[in-house]
Every structure is written in structure tokens, then in C-alpha cells.
Amino acid sequence: MINIYIFTDSRRLSTSCLFHTMSQWPSPGSHAQAYANPRSNESGDTGFGSNPGSNNPTQDRFSPMSNTSGDSSSVGDYAMWNQVTVPGNAVSNSFPAVSSAVAYISTGHSDPASYENFGANIPVAHAVTGQSNPASMSWSPDTAVSYTTNTETSNPASYGNFNLETLNDLMATIRDEEFASAPEGTDTLMHLEMPINVTPNFLGSQVGSNSQMTVVMQSASPMQPYLKILRQPQRNGHRFRYTSERGSHGTLEADRMSGDQKKKEYVSVKLVGYRPRAKIVASLVTNDSQRESHIHRLVPKKFDLSANEWSHPEIQVNMACDMTATFNDIAVAVFPQKMLTDMHIKEHICAEKRKSRSVSINPAVRRKLDEELKSKIKRLKKFDGQHIVVLKFEAYSLNEDGLTGPQLCSPVFSSEVINQRSTQNGELRIYKIGKSAESCQGGQSRENDTEMLMFTSKVKKGGKKCIGLPVNVCYL
DNA sequence: AGCCAGTTCCC
């Protein structure tokens, strides 16, 4: 049995995992509240200043196990939902063995995992220590530390126990079982409000960055669906093709994860925490923080311009494919700039029609749209955005009649994809190389084909920084 | 005139 208490970015506490540890679901209005917030007690004391595990009551501490009586029974089987201690560490005291999952730990001092009463095989969703590193403990492989920070001595990622995947898998298992057994009307129980008076304090003072916390908790929250990119697109290697280049010129592939470099892999995205069916839509956005729609388009191999109708590639997912969309037929298409204005106008019309507004494209509107486009391209050129795209994935529910429902979660963005033709960002590629060694005196051993030459392409050119090398260079 | 990025062509 595993108790996991989840703290989400919206300051809501999910009790669903806790319910899982009970043999049956509690009826609405039962003990959910007491379990949901182990820090709360009847007097409304948030727990600051008292700590049942502490030998020194004068220390300013905050412990999830605290309540007015010092009784820890209300937190279940000693699961730690949250521990924040400033100078000390609740686990270091004579607290009974901690045997359940820990969703969040923050200490300004020692590392909870270094104490014996912090049992083995405890998944830790989040740990912040000012000193040693929980992930450095020799836990068994099925223990997961999903996130640690502020460890001044070492890097959590260097340890095998630092493993977000393991934790996510664990959560997924629990979640799936929950979905199967959840009775009607339990939704409200899963989103109990956190006590607002304590949350901002420890977020601000104990955690270095709110945003880091948010990311972790979003991905760990069992009830909120989210999109997870399983295969990222290849950063280099895809050449953006002009729409005028008829025929097929290959698709955007994904980084090889299987180790077999010859086997093609494709970009794939999984919708986690939702079933039974949905649709995942892919589009291109800029690589700056604005993530606005790109001037390039994602198109299928057999893309026909004359169709005049253009839409984002989308894939329907269901349980048979594990809610995973594999985009094996997409390529980045470049529209000549003189066509862009027309496209922009066309899309403007479509968007207005969707809002059921009347559309009138008079010269003034046309000029305005044109200006928009010009400034967009100008902005793109500042960071070579024409040669870099980012994939955006969105998930929508799908009714049984095939109609598209509301968006299910916030979109996710892929890593950057760089146009293979980009002179600014393209990889320096060696495409021809001679012998690896040769006499520096030359001549003596020289036979046919023994020059030591490397011919490359994609050397950065242009501007004053150009060192005068031609496109094909010889490095010796 | 020469260069370059954008564009088109073609093997």
C-alpha cells in the first residue's frame, strides 16, 4: 500500500491516492477532509510552531504530523504529506518509521533520507534539502526520487535514484485503478481546497522556484490529464521544404531512443490521465517565449496545395494505442512569403467565420493583416525563427459521434527543430573526409587519395565575423 | 559587381 499526497499548483490537494489505500472509497462527506489536510486540526492551528517529532518545542518548525494533541493518527500510517522544517528535521527525531510515500519534503538542514526511520522503498515526489541529497541514499531501484533541489553538496541527477519516470509510472498505476473503482460523485472530494494561509509561506521561503515546483506537481498530479512527449523530434536533420517542391521528401523523424540508429522513430505524444478516446493536434509555433503560430506549416507527405483547405495534423487516440499519438507522416512546409499574405487573410476569414461574424476584407483590413505579417516575419528574423520551429500539441476530447469536445489540458511544446538548410543554426556537417593521418613532410608516402582533407558544409557565413572561408573548407 | 537568403529545379 502506498499513500501519496499530492500538492498541485493550484493549491489543491488530491486525496485520490490516499483513498486508494483504503479498501473502499469513502462516501462523500466522510473523513476525507481530515485525511486530506493532515496539518489541519480542530483548533485551526496550521501546525507552525508545534512538532510532535521534535525534542525542542521552541524551534520554529512546521510538521505535517502536528496537531493540537500531538497525535499523529490523523495522518494515516505515518505518511508524510509535507514536511518543512527550517533548522531541523522531523524525521531525525524519534518519530515512528515513515513507511509511506512522501510527496514533499523541505528542510533547511539535514536530509530525511539519511535517517533510519525513513524507511526504504519510499517514493519521494519532491525533496528540498539544504545539505545532503536524498537521491544519494542507496535505496532499492523501485524507489523514486522525482525531484530534489537546493542540495549544496551534489547533483541529484547523478544518482540512479533520481527517477521521474519511475514515479510517474507508479502514479499512473494508481490512477488507472482509481478510475476503475471511483464511484459517482467523488469528483468534489478529489479537489479539496488547501488552507490558503500556510501555502504561500513555505512555497516562497523554502522552495527556490515556484515554477519548478509547479512543473513537477503538474506531472505528478493523478487527476489532471496532461500531455507527455514520448519521442522528441530530431533537432537537426529535417529539411524544411517549399510547397513548390512537389513530391515527397521525407518526414520529420524523432530522436532514436532504441539505440538502433537505422530504425526510424517518430514523434509521439501520450495523453496521460484521460480515457477512453481523444484527439491530439499538432501545429508549429515560434521558438521564442511567445509561442505564436509559425509562418511554416506542418503538413502530411502527400500534401496538396490545390486543395485550398488546410488544417493541422491530428491523430485520434484510444486505449488500444495507450492514448499515444505517433506522428509518422508530418513534414515542415515553407510557403513563399508572397503567398503568406493570402494565407493570412484566408485564416483570418476562417477565424472570423468560426466566431460567426460577418467577414469583410476591405483594403484597410488587408493592409492591417499585411502589416501584422510583416512585423511577425521581422521579429522571426531576429532570432532566425524562420529556420527554427517548435511543435505544439493539444488534446481535445472526442465524442462518440466523432465531434470534437473541449480542450483537455494545457498544450505541450516540443524541443526545437532546426531547418537542415539553415546556415545560422545548421550542424557543421562533415560530408567527406580523407585519410586520418599523413606525413607532415608530405610527398613521401603520398599516393593517390591520401590527402588529409575534410570538406564540410553549413559553415557560418556572412557579416563581419566571417573569417573568409568558403562554403567548403579544409580543416587540418 | 558580388553576395546572400529565399526560392525553384532536378538528379
Place this chain on the structure above:
DNA sequence: CGGGAACTGGC
């Protein structure tokens, strides 16, 4: 498919 090369208009 995957790649080189040629054309083009602006600077």
C-alpha cells in the same frame, strides 16, 4: 526520398 545546384531579386 535525400541531396546538390541553379536561379532570382534586393541590398
